[in-house]
Amino acid sequence: MNEKLTYKDAGVDTKEGEKAVKLMKEHVKKTFNPNVLTGLGSFGSLFKLDLNGMTEPVLVSGTDGVGTKLKIAFLTDKHDTVGQDCVAMCVNDVLCQGAKPLFFLDYIATGKVKAEKIADIVKGIADGCVKAECALVGGETAEMPDFYSDGEYDMAGFCVGVADQSKIIDGSNIKEGNVLVGIPSSGIHSNGYSLVRKLFFEKAKMNVSDYVEELGMTLGEALITPTKIYTKACNSVLSKVNVNGIIHITGGGFFENIPRIIPKGLGTEINVGSWDVLPIFKYIKTCGNIDKEEMFSTFNMGVGMIMVVDESKAEEVMEILSEAGERASIIGKIVQGEGVSLC
Helix, strand or coil: CCCCCCCCCCCCHHHHHHHHHHHHHHHHHHCCCCCCCCCCCCCCCCCCCCCCCCCCEEEEEEEEEEEHHHHHHHCCCCCHHHHHHHHHHHHHHCCCCCCCCEEEEEEECCCCCCCHHHHHHHHHHHHHHHHHHCCEEEEEEEEECCCCCCCCEEEEEEEEEEEHHHCCCCCCCCCCCCCEEEEEEECCCCCCHHHHHHHHHHHCCCCCCECCCCCEEHHHHHHHHHCCCCCCHHHHHHHCCCEEEEEECCCCHHHHHHHHHCCCCEEECCCCCCCCCCCCHHHHHHHCCCCCHHHHHHHHCCEEEEEEEEEHHHHHHHHHHHHHHCCCCEEEEECCCCCEEEC
């Protein structure tokens, strides 16, 4: 009873946590810009607002996690990309309001801190922030023994952006006859993984190391592909053209996300076949014998972001996106009615 007890005996190694912070610093610093006024390790993060050109600045925020896609990281033992997924899930939502992402914070919780693994996770977060053109100003790594299984962790993020109130995009300007310009996804992104895991690992008894001819890579490589971040695409278009709506195709696929910004009395017709469906979705559909409606209600089907624009502006938007490196397609239009129809 007189034996001395330490925090490490209880499962929390503060020294390993300090090592993790040292290893992640080089990744975090590459996201800094002159507006970041504090370094890594301060109690609060300071970010100076540059509001030049804005008459009524509005802060736009978003928070999200990676969901069960993290299980793929555990199975592949690859941890340097899921951080980008976390950034993307938050930033892409903020972009939908026409906002410019400013800064990002992360939260990582694990049963046992392993410095190199945490540094890999933060590397992915930092890489995502560079793509999102926002600063990673802080975060938290929580070591919670007996709460998470050995080798597992969870992650969430929080992004703040800014938009001029007069330029906020909320879908209210959408009208009948507007067209939908679809911007390609990089893959499954970060939604539908509960279905994916049940299909491949429970029903098909596959492993992440299995090479899939139809995909040209292993199953694990296809499933771990990070979510695309659309900052460059959105900035390129919004600086030149008025956009009536922006839709991030996340959980709920087409059927849940598109109606979120469509005014009452209007619906959407999606021209299936007007864009290239990625091989991973064809493979999922075939292996799982999944019908079309289920696929479109669960996955992005190769379209990660949609811009709703006046028909007269569609070609200009397509050209701008092409210059930004995106192979966009006109995938549908706004019609009288309600809901989403697959044509």
